[in-house]
Amino acid sequence: MLRLTPVVKNLLIINVVFFLLQQFFTSIHFTEMVSLWKFGSVNFAPYQFLTYMFAHGGFGHILFNMLGLVFLGPLLEQFWGPKRFLIFYLVTGIGAGLLYNGIEYFQVSNVESAVNLYIANPDPEAFNRLVVENIESANPAIYDFIDAYAKNPDNERLEEQSIVYAKQLYNETFNFGSMLGASGAIYGILMAFGLLFPNTELMLLFPPIPIKAKYLVLILGAIALYSGLNRAGGDNTAHFAHLGGMVFAFIMIQIWKNDRNKFY
Incomplete structure (x- = not known):
C-alpha cells in the first residue's frame, strides 16, 4: 500500500x-x-x-x-x-x-532585435521574413496584408501599417504566454x-x-x-x-x- x-x-x-x-x-x-x-x-x-x-x-x-x-x-x-x-x-x-x-x-530579445532591424529598413520582403521567422501561427489576415504590401512596395500607408504590425508582434511575444x-x-x-x-x-x-x-x-x-x-x-x-x-x-x-x- x-x-x-x-x-x-x-x-x-x-x-x-x-x-x-x-x-x-x-x-x-x-x-x-x-x-x-x-x-x-x-x-x-x-x-x-x-x-x-x-x-x-x-x-x-x-x-x-x-x-x-x-x-x-x-x-x-x-x-x-x-x-x-x-x-x-x-x-x-x-x-x-x-x-x-x-x-x-533570450528568445524575446531576438524578436526585439528583428523588429528593430525591420523598423529601420522596412520593405515587403523583410516584413514577410519577419513574420515567417517569428510567428508560429499567424492570423491568416496577416498573409493577405503581406500579399498587398508585396504588390505595392512603395505605398507609404502599407509601410506604416507594417511597422505597426511589427511592434504588435514584439508586444504580443513579450506579454503573451505563461508557465x-x-x-x-x-x-x-x-x-x-x-x-x-x-x-x-x-x-x-x-x-x-x-x-x-x-x-x-x-x-x-x-x-x-x-x-x-x-x-x-x-x-x-x-x-x-x-x-x-x-x-x-x-x-x-x-x-x-x-x-x-x-x-x-
Whole structure:
C-alpha cells in the first residue's frame, strides 16, 4: 500500500488547494496571478517563481504530476529526510522556472532585435521574413496584408501599417504566454531517483512496461532537450522547464555528495 510521507502529503494538499482555487476564482484571474510570466512582462512578479509550481492547466496536468510526486517522492523523502527533500523540491522547481524564463527572455530579445532591424529598413520582403521567422501561427489576415504590401512596395500607408504590425508582434511575444505546473520539480525528482537508484525498475503507465530508472531519465532528458530545441507550432509544453528541473537536480545531488555535512 502506498504510504505518503509528511512533506509529500502536504505538497499534494497544496497542489490540490491551488487547483481548486483556480476553478473557483476565475473572476479575479487567480491562475494568471500565480503563473510564471516572462521577465519584463507587465504580468511578471518575482513570487511567481514559487507559486507557478503549485498551479496546473487542467485535471490531466495535475493528475500526472501528482502521480509522479506520490510514487517517487516518499522514497526520496525517506532517504534524505523531510527537510532536505523539501529544499530539493523547491530548488528544482524554482530552478526550472529560472532556466525556462531565461531562455524565453533570450528568445524575446531576438524578436526585439528583428523588429528593430525591420523598423529601420522596412520593405515587403523583410516584413514577410519577419513574420515567417517569428510567428508560429499567424492570423491568416496577416498573409493577405503581406500579399498587398508585396504588390505595392512603395505605398507609404502599407509601410506604416507594417511597422505597426511589427511592434504588435514584439508586444504580443513579450506579454503573451505563461508557465505553470509542478513538472519541473517532478522531473527533478525523476533525475534524483535515476541517480540514486539507477537500477530500480519503474513501471510505465503508457505503455505498461518496466524500465530501469537510469534509462527512463536519459530518455526523458533527451526528449525534453530535443522538443525544446525543435518546438512545433501549437506546442504549449514547457520542455526547457522539464530540462531545468533535471539540471538543478543533478547539480544539487553533486553538491550534497561532496559536502554532506555542511549543507545545512
